[in-house]
Amino acid sequence: MEWTQLRVECDIKDLDTVTAIMSMIDNGLMIEDYSDVAEGVNAIYGELLDKELINKDKSRAAVSVYISQERNLSEIMSAVKQLIENSGVKTEISTSGLSEKDWAECWKKYYKPIEIGEKLVIVPMWEDYTPGLGKVTVKMDPGMAFGTGTHETTALCAEMIEKHLPENARVLDVGTGSGILAIICSKLGAREVDALDIDENAVRVAKENCVANGVSNINCRQSDLIADAKGKYDVICANIVADIVIRMSENVGSFLATGGTVIVSGIIETQAERVLKAFSEKGFVCFDKADKNDWNAFVFKKS
DSSP: OOEEEEEEEEEGGGHHHHHHHHHTTOSOOEEEEOTTOOSSBOTTTOOBOOHHHHTSOTTEEEEEEEEETTSOHHHHHHHHHHHHHHHTOOEEEEESSOOHHHHHHTHHHHOOOEEETTTEEEEETTSOOOOOTTOEEEEEOOTTSSOOSOSHHHHHHHHHHHHHOOTTOEEEEESOTTSHHHHHHHHTTOSEEEEEESOHHHHHHHHHHHHHTTOOSEEEEEOSTTTTOOSOEEEEEEESOHHHHHHHHTTGGGGEEEEEEEEEEEEEGGGHHHHHHHHHHTTEEEEEEEEETTEEEEEEEEO
């Protein structure tokens, strides 16, 4: 079996954040942390250390995961890039034995039409597809942005949107990535969608996907979380890492219309209680939830 090393290098002060993000991808982490290496001798066992190890930059660290050929490497890399971008941590991401061109092209190997919920079908832009009766199709070319529907977090969020999106809703999609959730909302009957992302490349990809899907009621723009949100929304959705969802809970209520709903995904099981506690402290009640393979999505309303 072939494996590809996905390595994220960072400042030593950001190691915990990067480790948390990479643990969302795989539990088998390789962590490079040389901050405790003494000059020439292992401080615990008194062993002589290799000169190369001694000379390592102790202000830097790295976290690696090894991805098997059966997994969708491009989806994983896009997820990591998006989560790191949202966290605000500066990193250097590299892979062993994979070129950027190969990464962009390998989408087509793994990405096929996907049915989500009762009527949603996510279809690659390059696939010919005839939808069944009552099906709602969303065409996607994720490019370098995260969000195809194949990852559990995106699928869970899409399912909750299909279930809880009211007719003629005004929607805010925070961390839109490829624009997939915003487009789903539009195609399910939302009257207007604001799609925000901190990454200008993601905003560009989202705009292109909106055009390809023939939706004109989505406003894609660059923003740090909900800093550029305007007015009140009937539904606010976010498929991002737990720490950012918790940060968002501080002021999301001020943008929520009376009786409105907040849908969040991207929550790994070990972080679920923190997210529930943060929203509860801000006066929210969780009235629906879904989970798959240790990932969680929650739906909140103001109590």
